[in-house]
Amino acid sequence: MKLRRRQFQQLAAGALALPAVPQAHAQAYPAQPVRLMVGFAAGQAIDILARMIGQSLAEQFSQQVIVENKPGAGGNIAAEQVAHATADGYTLLVIGANNPINSTLYDKLGFDLLRDFAPVAGIYRVFQVMVVNATFPAKTVPEFIAYAKANPGKINFGSAGTGSVAHVTGEWFKMTAGVSMQHVPYRGAPLALADLMSGQVQVMFDNLPSSIEHIRAGRLRALAVSTPAPLELLPGIPTLGEFLVGFETSAFAGLGAPAGMPREIIDKLNKGVTAALADPKIKARILDLGGVPMPMTPAEFGRFLANETEKWAKVIRAADIKPG
Numbered sequence: 001m002k003l004r005r006r007q008f009q010q011l012a013a014g015a016l017a018l019p020a021v022p023q024a025h026a027q028a029y030p031a032q033p034v035r036l037m038v039g040f041a042a043g044q045a046i047d048i049l050a051r052m053i054g055q056s057l058a059e060q061f062s063q064q065v066i067v068e069n070k071p072g073a074g075g076n077i078a079a080e081q082v083a084h085a086t087a088d089g090y091t092l093l094v095i096g097a098n099n100p101i102n103s104t105l106y107d108k109l110g111f112d113l114l115r116d117f118a119p120v121a122g123i124y125r126v127f128q129v130m131v132v133n134a135t136f137p138a139k140t141v142p143e144f145i146a147y148a149k150a151n152p153g154k155i156n157f158g159s160a161g162t163g164s165v166a167h168v169t170g171e172w173f174k175m176t177a178g179v180s181m182q183h184v185p186y187r188g189a190p191l192a193l194a195d196l197m198s199g200q201v202q203v204m205f206d207n208l209p210s211s212i213e214h215i216r217a218g219r220l221r222a223l224a225v226s227t228p229a230p231l232e233l234l235p236g237i238p239t240l241g242e243f244l245v246g247f248e249t250s251a252f253a254g255l256g257a258p259a260g261m262p263r264e265i266i267d268k269l270n271k272g273v274t275a276a277l278a279d280p281k282i283k284a285r286i287l288d289l290g291g292v293p294m295p296m297t298p299a300e301f302g303r304f305l306a307n308e309t310e311k312w313a314k315v316i317r318a319a320d321i322k323p324g
Helices: 002-017 023-028 045-061 073-083 098-105 141-150 165-177 189-198 208-216 263-277 280-288 298-319
Strands: 034-038 065-069 091-096 117-133 155-159 181-185 203-207 220-225 250-258 291-293
Touching (some): 034 045, 034 073, 045 091, 045 117, 045 250, 045 263, 045 280, 073 091, 073 098, 073 250, 091 098, 098 298, 117 165, 117 189, 117 208, 117 263, 155 165, 155 189, 165 181, 165 203, 165 298, 189 203, 189 208, 203 208, 250 263, 250 298, 280 291
Parallel strands (some): 034 065, 034 091, 155 181
Antiparallel strands (some): 091 250, 117 203, 117 250
């Protein structure tokens, strides 16, 4: 994995050293509609933000940008289609947290995230919050860990499904805190949250947007957030990193292209996405969805993907997680 990670970082940095295409070609792009492939159904946060970014790019480029939803296999169907597309900038992938996770979760994929994609730009991050039922006896992370150690295997943690960010975050928590918990996968966060509030499961490491209103209403108790620093949205709630060194997780979205795409097109798309993220309306919508804008250079996004892939590979292998 370390070798692949170094190779990907070299590719990401090397995007700046790719042979230049004729300037006229760069100026002409895009000369036809651009497709943004999303590996999930319409209406989810990653789809909503992809459409906003796509609309901004369409306005900047005076060219149609079409968002296509290709759900299935944890987002792998869309990723494989883009991996094998022509590297001309007209078929792009909205990369999510599922992609680095899937790189290890699935034994056989028709593509390699760190080999077959050129990183283009970051879009946003959404962090996790550790939430328990309002009647759960633990009110802090240390109290939770102590309770879990005193009751090994008796705590169930819910997730939006096997291999989801909530699942691998819970497994990482188990490993770093040294506790035993049983994973209960659901078909999406709403079902898991319903059982959390009714006491069928005791804890969840949920994406903040789907839990925040339940926390504010007192139906769930937040113990910690997975952010680098405390959040203004949840005053007084500590970070998991305060108790477990280096513990930071997030769902995210960014833009990727088939490997080998010309440098000038990567740069033009990166500039367009960065400009979109500076739009007050788009920034406000990201914040409204519980996220934070994540503008990055292609090289920065490449390093981010390599780090995420390596981090989750260690968790998935140690916990022996298999696709659901």
